[in-house]
Amino acid sequence: MSRLGFNRPPTVLLAVIASTFFVGFGGGVVFPILPNLGAVLGISAFMVGVILSANRWVRLVANAPAGALVDRYGTRKPFVYGLLIEGIATFGYVLALVLPAAASLRWIAESLPTAAIGPVVVSADWWMTPIAVAVAPETWFLLARVLWGLGSAAVFATAYTIAADLSDSGSRGTNMGVVRGGITMGFPAGLVLGGIVSSLAGNAAAFTVAAAFALAASVVAYRLVPETHVTGDRSGESIKPWDIDTSVPAVTVGLVNFGLLFAYIGALFATLVLFLNENELSLLGLDPQGTSGLFMAGTVLSASAFMLLGGRLSDTRESRTPVLLAFLVVSFVGFLLLARASSVLDLGLACVFIGAGQGGTSGPMMALLADLTPDERMGRASGTNNVLGDIGGGLGPMVSLPLVETVGFAPIYAACAVVPLAAGVALLLGVHRETGTFLPGRTAGEAGAES
Template sequence: MTRFGFERPPPVLLAVIASTFFVGFGGGVVFPILPNLGAVLGISAFMVGVILSANRWVRLVANAPAGALVDRYGTRKPFVIGLFVEGVATLGYVVALAMPPAESLRPLAASLPTLAAGPLAVGPDWWFTALSGVVAPETWFLLARVLWGLGSAAVFATAYTIAADLSDGGSRGTNMGIVRGGITMGFPAGLVLGGVVSAVAGNVAAFVVAAAFALTASVVAHRYVPETHVTGDRSGDSIRPWEVDTAVPAVTVGLVNFGLMFAYIGALFSTLVLFLGENDISLFGLAPQGTSGLFMAGTVLSAAFFMLVGGRVSDARDSRTPILLTFLVVSFVGFLLLARAGSVLSLGLACVFIGAGQGGTSGPMMALLADLTPDERMGRASGTNNVLGDVGGGLGPMVSLPLIEAVGFTPIYAACAVLPLAAGAVLLVGVRRETGTFLPGHAAGETGPSERSSAADS
């Protein structure tokens, strides 16, 4: 069925969208809360950056095995298990805030026995230091983000592979955009939940609600998502963190993803709450946490809308390259506007442009990867894309937060405007090297509709 120029996606993709939407709450809820919570808990800006990016560093070693598992065993089990792991990880935020103050452990440390004499004695001071590390909120936030990274590696690899399995050249951009939209649409809900609910009912309440929705996601997936990816016996294939797809299409798309995620997650999401406080910008009288949640939600909503637009337009055109370059320029303009933002209106406009640039590239970019990648390698290719994107998203907070403390917001935001342009140059070079043209058609590298259909129907 077609409405407003868009065909209704297959029921399997609707289930994938619902699952990734619910679990996305846990991904977004932490961003408006933790940067400000860091000052309250005594966590340094660097440590906050480490926590926010920990899931991405974990995915560096988990993405490739996740993709290999998909190519060997299919999509259903990794997808359901990954969603469940993300739900459990969200509960870790609740545990982090429930930990007792470190000073309350001194009596317990004093009651524990000394295990040895001399300079290496394990006595009360040693026990107190060890116990303090165990109950420290940053320890549990970090563990939760690590667990989240393991789960999301499986979810990302499977979601995109499901979309590729159910698509051909004429629908791949749209379906990739829809799935990417489902993955990200839960994120703004988490941003709003993290910002607004924490302001109204407290941080613990926000994390509990997010965890409940995240765990619901695995139930939805278990009930409604079937197997779509059967590629034969691949039991001899290795499953190691370094077994990524090094083909030109996977590396090219991955490098584009690297630049976008560095700027988007590192320069915007990880610093916006601090930018609002510095410039005294507020929406509806909310504090920086609540206001940042609303701005980031607006950014991701813009991204989700343009994911559909970009994917649909790329399907209707002979080549996906022009629409990709267009949205990379939109992202460039957005970061220039961000560097000059000083009011609610100017910041809102910057967020819309940045979101549009990020979202408009997502569907066509993954569709281009699927155009140029054989079915039996799509899981690994998705893993490679995720690895490079996670390098960018992981470096972003660790680099931008300390640098902003040193030089301010404007130079960092202006520098990030260059990254989408560099990504466009990488895209053109990679596409030309692989296909011999800057404007490859949808059929480039296509293995044939019959082969893809048989995989989807099995």
Template sequence: MIRPPSIGLSRFPTVLLAVIASTFFVGFGGGVVFPILPNLGAVLGISAFMVGVILSANRWVRLVANAPAGALVDRYGTRKPFVLGLLIEGIATLGYVVAIALPPAESLRSALAGLPAGSIGPVAVGPTEWFAVLEFVVAPEAWFLLARVLWGIGSAAVFATAYTIAADVSDSGSRGTNMGVVRGGITMGFPAGLVLGGVVSSLAGNVAAFVVAAAFALLASVVAHRLVPETHVTTAGEKQSVKPWDVDTSTPAVTVGLVNFGLMFAYIGALFATLVLFLGETDISLLGLDPQGTSGLFMAGTVVSAAVFMFAGGRVSDSRESRTPILLGFLVVSFVGFLLLARAGSTLELGVACVAIGAGQGGTSGPMMALLADLTPDDRMGRASGTNNVLGDVGGGLGPMVSLPLVETVGFTPVYAACAAVPLAAGIALLVGVRRETGTFVPGRDAGESARGEAASTEA
């Protein structure tokens, strides 16, 4: 792969700023649904399990979309998949508007009651049959699910390309910082969506919140189309598979992916999916807002904390010989945050827990992706990012489906306490994988380049 020689590393390259802006705007659509849907489920007649399925559907879709997205990046470059992925996410956000604006089933039944019976070929069709068809078509859960499916397809392309762009314009001395900045840009749109979903829905209604999020999500693709150039030039005529199961199974990719699995299971899959319900049970409130508005603010706080420490963690890892110690330190911070959450009984205690959880999540992200790029050849970085996203999405997808039914059965405290053990397990997986790949628990930032150089010399 050819790195663009004109991009300086003494400051953030313009392309990274464009990627940050695009992913920030589209992130509104990812966050807006979380404060609204859990409470809305009871109004719309959607079960807790179905709400969990909807919230995690995008991640299950990415299980089969991440690997093709990464392979397409390595084969065709970053620009087209990035712009197209953002556009798909914008269209998906419009699906929320349709889901909430459709008429209720009772109105349809009344409207169809006077229709005459007829037939389609040998099949008799009357009001009952028409209603059965239309009831499925206008079911809000069907539209929410479709929107999350589309979101999963688009975000697979966006994630694979964004990280690859950051790797393309970085070296070992700037990779952690650049990865942290890009990850922060991807993440910061999410809290904006959480606040929008919680506060705007409380003040102006759910439809207004979804409409604003959709407008910003569509704007993201326009920004990317105008400002993001191609950075990933591959060898002419190179052929690579785009099969869903063609993931990078190298030790670095699987190791980083397992860490991502654990963090996403606890953070997005458990905390975000259950926080609005936790607030309703404990009567914790901010600024007089209801649980939807309050959960949006608390979740936004965790993500703002994560974004700050993404940059800080990545920058610190660039100034150290090894990235492993900083990764382990932030995994311990995440562990402490979930312990605090398990015993939180006031606004202050919950706020401290959310900040700590966000710091642990964010502080690992920049160094973790930088470590992956350190140990991965340039021409496999797209697929390695896909592997990382696949395992992260398994964790994020399992989280709501497991945590929502569990909190109804055993309560919030045992679930949150169990989540505290997840970052510790991730730390063990990190140490084992790094030791197996490099022969040491604390490899230098140039370990991957050195290993590849030795391999090339041996082959020669």
């Protein structure tokens, strides 16, 4: 076997990968549908951005408690319940389309124009307003994304901690890469599901299939994932949303995650369907929704492949830093290509580079965090990483969607190209401050933990 040979992950990690893959459908299915559906449902571009990023804003206050729960009570229960919550949340997308919208209740208001309550005559518009708001599609989409955020906070904190628990310095990058790949591989499946199935069978059908798979994920986890994270008794400690790990490694890795998700999820994924529509680009004769699903799926497939490669590369080198920097540069090149894209081929090449850059950093980045973090704080450190990543992913749609209407796509994508370079600078500064060198060894954290 070569130095880059891959060993089969432990059975527990395979179960984690399967669970996060199935539940990931619900995360991806909404992206190719909602931006285009906004105009049909009367949802503004800003509100669409709020809905798409709502799960990340919720995780801002849920990530730290999720990490603290893991460090206190272990990984099994938070992982299983988190998956179940995400499955239930995915059904919220179905409700958003099935329940009548505000406009469809107008006939009730017209048939019952007034209501007398003693001497007071109440207009139907007055008492119908809260009902209309309660059944409006945007209300249910928003609630579903909020619930998804709560569940995913628990899933992310536990998945990475399980991988760290089952790894040493020689396998940590690979295991983090495959777990991250499992988390994200479901996302492109959801993108394809949302794009193609919605084009062939309707939006409600796409959401229903995604919800069924998401609920199946919790069953897989319940049956196959044991407890892996046993820590000392910390029952006297309180759990607060702001109780995050503020160590230099956690904040450094979190800042890198912030920049990557701002550009990748927040900007690219939130605007791609609009970019395709404006430039009249199509694959296989599909509409912008279906085409965007394929492009985004290709991007995430590229990311997933390079997650495994990047993690394994970092396990075979004395230091993980050069691997991280190399893939940040790849991401920079990808966004430059995206800013200049004018054809299907140009766009496809840009997506491959962006996916490779995003994926190649994921395994080494989480492995570096585990290298430099004591086991008993890994749950909280994962929470910090998720908090900062969710700020980036949450800001992205809210900033990019309104701005593309004002300045266009090319300036936004060009600006995103600078973000990975800034993340690289933050990485070098943080690593040097913590370890005294820009190229710390893979066992630096273990040595520190033992001292």
